[in-house]
Amino acid sequence: MSQLISRSVYGERDDALFLEEMNDITLHHIEGCKEFARMWPNWQRADKIEDLPFVHVGVFKHLELKTESGDIKHKRVAHSSSTSGISSQIVLDEQSSKLQSESTTKILASFVGEKKRPLLILDSVKSLRRRGEFSARVAAAMALRPLSSDIQFLLEDSEDPESMKWDRLAEMLSNHDELLVYGFSWILWLAWGKKIFPDEVKSILRGKKIHFVHSGGWKKLESIKVSREKFDSALLDDLDYTSKVVDFYGLVEQLGIIYPLCEDGARHVPIWADVIVRDTYTLESLEGKIGQLQLLNSITYGAPYHSVLTEDIGRILPGECPCGRSGRCFELLGRIPKSEIRGCANV
Amino acid sequence: MSEYLQFFQLNGQVTAVVLPFEVERVIQDWYSLRKVMIKDVPAEFTRDEWAYLISFLDTENLYEPIKRTFGDMATFTSNSIGFLLKPRGNIALWLPGNVSLLGPLMMILLSLSGNPIRMKASSQGENLTSVFLNFALRNLHDGMLKTFLESSVILESFDRTDPRNQEMAATADIRIVFGSNQTAIAIDSMTHPIGSVGIYFIDKQSEAWVEKEALDDQAIESLIKIFAIYGQAGCTSPRKVVIIGGNKIDTVELKDKIVRVWPRIITRIPSQYIASSNIMACQWASALGWEAELTEMNGAVIAAGSNKMQIFTSLMSLPIVWANLEEAANSLPGNIQTIGHTFKNPEITSVLTTLAGTKTKRFVPVSLMHHFGHVWDGYAFWRQLFEEVEVRL
Numbered sequence: 104m105s106q107l108i109s110r111s112v113y114g115e116r117d118d119a120l121f122l123e124e125m126n127d128i129t130l131h132h133i134e135g136c137k138e139f140a141r142m143w144p145n146w147q148r149a150d151k152i153e154d155l156p157f158v159h160v161g162v163f164k165h166l167e168l169k170t171e172s173g174d175i176k177h178k179r180v181a182h183s184s185s186t187s188g189i190s191s192q193i194v195l196d197e198q199s200s201k202l203q204s205e206s207t208t209k210i211l212a213s214f215v216g217e218k219k220r221p222l223l224i225l226d227s228v229k230s231l232r233r234r235g236e237f238s239a240r241v242a243a244a245m246a247l248r249p250l251s252s253d254i255q256f257l258l259e260d261s262e263d264p265e266s267m268k269w270d271r272l273a274e275m276l277s278n279h280d281e282l283l284v285y286g287f288s289w290i291l292w293l294a295w296g297k298k299i300f301p302d303e304v305k306s307i308l309r310g311k312k313i314h315f316v317h318s319g320g321w322k323k324l325e326s327i328k329v330s331r332e333k334f335d336s337a338l339l340d341d342l343d344y345t346s347k348v349v350d351f352y353g354l355v356e357q358l359g360i361i362y363p364l365c366e367d368g369a370r371h372v373p374i375w376a377d378v379i380v381r382d383t384y385t386l387e388s389l390e391g392k393i394g395q396l397q398l399l400n401s402i403t404y405g406a407p408y409h410s411v412l413t414e415d416i417g418r419i420l421p422g423e424c425p426c427g428r429s430g431r432c433f434e435l436l437g438r439i440p441k442s443e444i445r446g447c448a449n450v
Numbered sequence: 451m452s453e454y455l456q457f458f459q460l461n462g463q464v465t466a467v468v469l470p471f472e473v474e475r476v477i478q479d480w481y482s483l484r485k486v487m488i489k490d491v492p493a494e495f496t497r498d499e500w501a502y503l504i505s506f507l508d509t510e511n512l513y514e515p516i517k518r519t520f521g522d523m524a525t526f527t528s529n530s531i532g533f534l535l536k537p538r539g540n541i542a543l544w545l546p547g548n549v550s551l552l553g554p555l556m557m558i559l560l561s562l563s564g565n566p567i568r569m570k571a572s573s574q575g576e577n578l579t580s581v582f583l584n585f586a587l588r589n590l591h592d593g594m595l596k597t598f599l600e601s602s603v604i605l606e607s608f609d610r611t612d613p614r615n616q617e618m619a620a621t622a623d624i625r626i627v628f629g630s631n632q633t634a635i636a637i638d639s640m641t642h643p644i645g646s647v648g649i650y651f652i653d654k655q656s657e658a659w660v661e662k663e664a665l666d667d668q669a670i671e672s673l674i675k676i677f678a679i680y681g682q683a684g685c686t687s688p689r690k691v692v693i694i695g696g697n698k699i700d701t702v703e704l705k706d707k708i709v710r711v712w713p714r715i716i717t718r719i720p721s722q723y724i725a726s727s728n729i730m731a732c733q734w735a736s737a738l739g740w741e742a743e744l745t746e747m748n749g750a751v752i753a754a755g756s757n758k759m760q761i762f763t764s765l766m767s768l769p770i771v772w773a774n775l776e777e778a779a780n781s782l783p784g785n786i787q788t789i790g791h792t793f794k795n796p797e798i799t800s801v802l803t804t805l806a807g808t809k810t811k812r813f814v815p816v817s818l819m820h821h822f823g824h825v826w827d828g829y830a831f832w833r834q835l836f837e838e839v840e841v842r843l
Contacts, residue, residue, distance in 0.1 A: 138737035161730035165762070166737055383725045384747045395726060414726055442721035 105401045107375035108202055112209040113428035116374050118152065124375075124401035125155050125410070132407035135170035139407040152377055153388040157397050157410040160356050163191035168406045174198070175405050181242055183355040193355050196405025203359025206402055207246035210373060213428065214349045214363045215250065215314040221279050222251035223272065225286030225294050227261040242358060243318050243351075244285045251283060257294075264293035269301050276307040288319040288350070292329060296337040305341075312343040318351045318361070352435050356411045360400045362435070367425045369432040376400040378433050380419055381412065393418045393436060414439045457531075460521025464530040466841070467520055469537065469564040470602070471594035474523070477512045479595035480558060486589040494581045498679070499551055503582070506555060506822075515562060515824035515832040534839040537565040538647065539623025541835065544615075544637060545579065546629045547572030548683075553579025555822045556626075557603065561595070563835040566602040568618055573609040580605055616640050624835060627651065649831050654787035658688035658816050659778060662700050664794040670707055672817045674715045676790065678750070679820065681766040686788050686812075686820045688768070692757070694793075696772035701754035702741055704770050713746040720749045724766055731764035738762055740769065757781055779804045787827060790816035 105124055107117065126148045133140045140146075143156040158168070169177060176197045183191040224244045248254065255275055259266035275282065286294065295315075300308065315338050324334060335348040352370060353361035362370035372378050380394040381387065396413045403409035417435045424432050456467050467473075484504050491500045505511070520535065541560055545553045553571060557579060560567050571577045583605055590596040608614055610633070619625060619640035625648045627637050634650040642648070658673060673691070680687040693700045720728070725748035735742035735753040738760045742753035751767040757777065761769065773781065782789075789810050793801075805813055811828040814821070824832035 141739065142733045142736045144736075159726070159730035159733050161727065162733050162737065165734050168737075383722045383729075384719070386729075386748075395722075412726075412729065439722050439726050442723045 105202065105375050108205060108402055110374055112206075112213055112373045113371055113430055114374060116430045121375070121377060121401060122149065122152055122155075125149070125152070125377075125399060128401055128404065128409050129156060131172065131404065132170050132409065135172045135175070136168055136407050138166060138168055139170070152399070153379055155399060155410055157399075157412045158407055159412045160191070160354065160414060163193060163356055163408065164189045167192045167194060168408075169194045170404065170406050172404070177405055181355050181358060191355055193358060193408055194406045195358070199359070199402060199404045202402035204246065204249065206359040206373065206375065206400075207361055208249040210361055210363065211247060211316065211349075211351075212250060214365075215283060215316065215347075217250065218281070219250060219252040220281045220283055221253040221255065221275055222247050222283045222285065223275060224254065224256050225258055225264070225267075225284070225290050226256055227258045227266075228256040230256075230261050242355065243353065243361070246361070247283055247285055247316060258290075264290050267294055269304055273301075273304050273307060276304065276311060279311075281312045283314050283316065285316045288317045288321065288334075289323045290319075291315065291317045291338070292324060292334060296329075296334055298337060298340070309341050310343055311346070313338075313346045315346075315348045316351065316363075317348070318353055352415075354398070354411070354413060356408045356413075357398045357400060358408070359402055360398065362433075365424060365426040365428060365432070368434070369420050369424045369426065370435055371424065371426075371428045372431040372433070373400075374430060375402055378417075378419065378431060380417065380433075383439070389418075391419065391421060395439065396433070396435075457524045457526045458516070458520035458522060459524035459530075460517075462530070463521075463532040464524055464526070465520050466526075466531055466534045467536070467836075468534065471564060471598055473516060473562060473564075475593065476562060476595045476598065477509055477516075479590060479593050480507050480512055480561075481509050482591070483507060483586060483589060487585075490585075490589075492581050492585060494578055495550075499578075502551060503554055506558065512558070512562065515559065518824070519830075519833045519836070531841050531843060534841050535836040536839065537563055538835055538837045539565060540621055541565045541567045541624045541626065542618040542622030543567060543569045544618075544625075544627045544629060544633070545569060545571050546633075549628065550578050552628060552822070553577070554582040556628075557583065557605075559824055559832060560835070561598060561603070563832065564598070565624065565835055566604075568604045568622070569606070570615070570618060571605060571607045573607055577605075577607055580607070610636070622646060625649065626831065647834055649829055649834060651827050651829075652785075654685040654785050654811075654827065655689050655783055656684075656686050656786065656788035656790065656812075656819060657782070658691045658790040658792070658819075659694050660691060660704075660792040660816075661694055661794045661796070662696050662704075664792045665704060665707070667711070669792045669816070670704075670711055671715050672815075673792070674708060674712055676816055676819050677768055678716045678766075681750070681768075682763065683765055684820065688790055688816070688819065691768065691770045692778045693770065693772040694775055694778060698754070698756065698772065701770045701772050705741065705743060705752045705754040708752045708768075708770075709743050709745050712750065712752075716745075716749060719747055720766070725749065727764050728766055731762060731767045734762045734764075735767065735769075775800060775804050779808050782808050782810065784809065786810050788812040788814065788819050790814060790819040792816050 133146055149155045177194050179195050181193040230241045257268050338348050339346050349363045351361040351363040360376045377399045379397040380389045382389055383395045396415045396417050399410040417433050420432050420434055453468050454472050458465050484507050487504050571579050619642045623646050627634050628651045631652045634652045677688055682689055728748045728751050732742045732744050732751045740753035740755040742751055754770045757771040757773050786809055
């Protein structure tokens with residue numbers, strides 16, 4: 104079990120302990136997941152972080168990987184959202200879920216504070232009720248639960264931003280001066296950022312302190328020419344000056360580890376996690392250069408998504424970040440661009 | 451346009467053919483374009499693609515459909531004429547997106563038939579047919595071919611919702627479609643003249659059958675070159691290699707050889723997207739029990755395993771399995787098109803009998819898997835461009 108999770112999220116890194124925890128958790132997955140063992144048949148304990156094995160994020164779209172061990176109790180399956188039509192399937196377990204929840208709470212508390220306040224989720228409560236599986240979107244929203252005094256789902260239909268329950272929103276705004284709002288980036292823009300509110304809501308909203316938390320990426324927003332500045336400015340318009348917008352990067356394949364954008368544009372790595380940048384062609388780790396991101400964490404036991412090679416590119420940022428959070432941080436630069444395929448077959 | 455009566459002889463019978471040109475002069479005109487093509491490569495074509503086009507314009511290659519359909523050129527003798535062949539009428543050709551050379555190759559083959567041609571290129575991706583047609587028109591000397599291309603060939607680019615699709619179908623005596631099953635069904639269901647001919651080339655896949663004893667260095671290089679052009683995305687590209695009469699050790703040996711030789715043959719760097727997807731595919735294959743290995747620069751995944759194992763797919767992955775002839779035939783997909791072979795001493799009768807029981811359309815050496823011709827997917831489609839008039843004198 105990770106010792107690092109009990110420490111301060113962006114405190115002093117203990118890379119030796121992290122490496123030890125990663126070696127232990129890798130051994131756990133090698134012994135408990137035959138598919139993972141087949142991927143790394145010559146695995147030995149690593150002397151450096153860069154030598155730790157990984158699973159490419161795309162494998163989870165094709166295989167439901169699971170680590171069997173006496174004390175692991177698997178529960179639900181989390182699915183990613185997908186533009187390709189094929190979602191990743193991540194098998195969750197009770198033990199990891201507790202640690203993942205603790206991890207996201209600590210991370211988010213660093214950005215939105217620990218004070219409990221009502222959480223308004225731009226999703227439908229029906230999303231929670233699907234048995235046996237749930238989406239990464241719901242997982243992200245629920246990560247804020249420990250920081251909330253009350254939870255309200257504001258959409259009747261999770262895919263329809265216009266299905267906002269205005270009366271519920273008005274009631275929450277009337278009774279509270281500080282709130283948390285979570286939404287998928289695109290939905291948050293359509294439901295809230297465009298400010299198509301009833302007059303009653305507009306007037307109650309004025310001067311409130313709201314921390315918006317969102318994730319999901321910028322592709323759709325960029326296609327309609329909504330920049331980060333425009334997005335944030337629209338959300339914060341007419342609110343208390345201490346309101347803020349927190350955009351986080353996270354994958355369903357790294358549940359529990361999210362990377363909010365700090366005040367100075369960096370994404371900080373919790374001490375129970377790490378980021379390696381790799382050259383796609385040689386898989387060598389790169390220092391200071393742009394490459395393919397590998398994300399690692401020592402709190403994942405139910406399936407081998409403790410170390411994943413993503414399809415995102417970025418680079419490690421040097422030196423200390425002015426925001427005051429210590430440890431490693433990186434810049435996320437986007438996705439590996441898709442290339443055109445020449446051929447006639449249906450591949 | 452003028453009409454030219456020409457005579458050909460095949461198996462003792464003379465066939466009269468009426469064309470809007472002298473076919474020998476058109477073939478020479480195509481051939482003459484090669485001199486310019488050798489010096490000037492349009493940026494839109496890769497060198498390999500352009501080189502293949504140049505080789506396609508060899509006179510022997512261009513005469514092949516003529517010879518197989520009409521025979522050798524002959525002098526007229528009234529007693530032996532059996533048929534008069536004439537162009538059937540308007541050809542409507544639908545080309546798929548992203549099959550680079552298909553448009554130019556079809557345009558060349560169809561031009562030899564003398565039928566007016568209306569081609570629809572994909573609205574997405576590069577239109578190499580247009581590039582080649584313009585190149586030809588710019589560089590051909592005035593003559594029968596240039597006149598034909600200018601007067602009888604139309605090339606357009608629009609999407610599948612455009613009403614010109616229906617217009618093409620309604621006015622064509624011959625509809626030729628390259629595309630998915632859905633595309634073929636959609637075009638076939640469009641109103642078309644009674645008696646018109648529909649030729650549909652749909653989703654197909656291919657594989658390579660090899661014998662271990664035949665796998666010398668040249669054979670392995672050929673296999674790599676053929677696979678690396680399209681990977682799994684080419685209908686004529688080997689989606690797997692079957693070692694006929696081999697075993698597991700043979701598959702691993704072949705995998706090792708291909709991985710070792712690959713960087714010498716394939717020097718281009720794959721896109722980052724392809725390299726990343728190969729990392730994924732290698733892990734996926736390994737997880738399923740394949741002995742999978744990445745080539746240099748993560749350009750491809752070569753995996754050794756058994757025919758019974760769960761398959762994995764990615765653009766540049768090549769599984770290698772073993773089987774006897776019967777097993778290999780039984781595991782062919784329903785839409786098999788080409789089997790590329792590398793055999794040492796095959797039992798021909800056995801092979802042919804086995805093939806006859808499958809839906810294979812082409813059985814050619816591996817090096818010729820991508821070679822396009824006038825007989826395709828089991829259709830002698832070039833012959834169907836002509837109407838046959840029985841003649842008894």
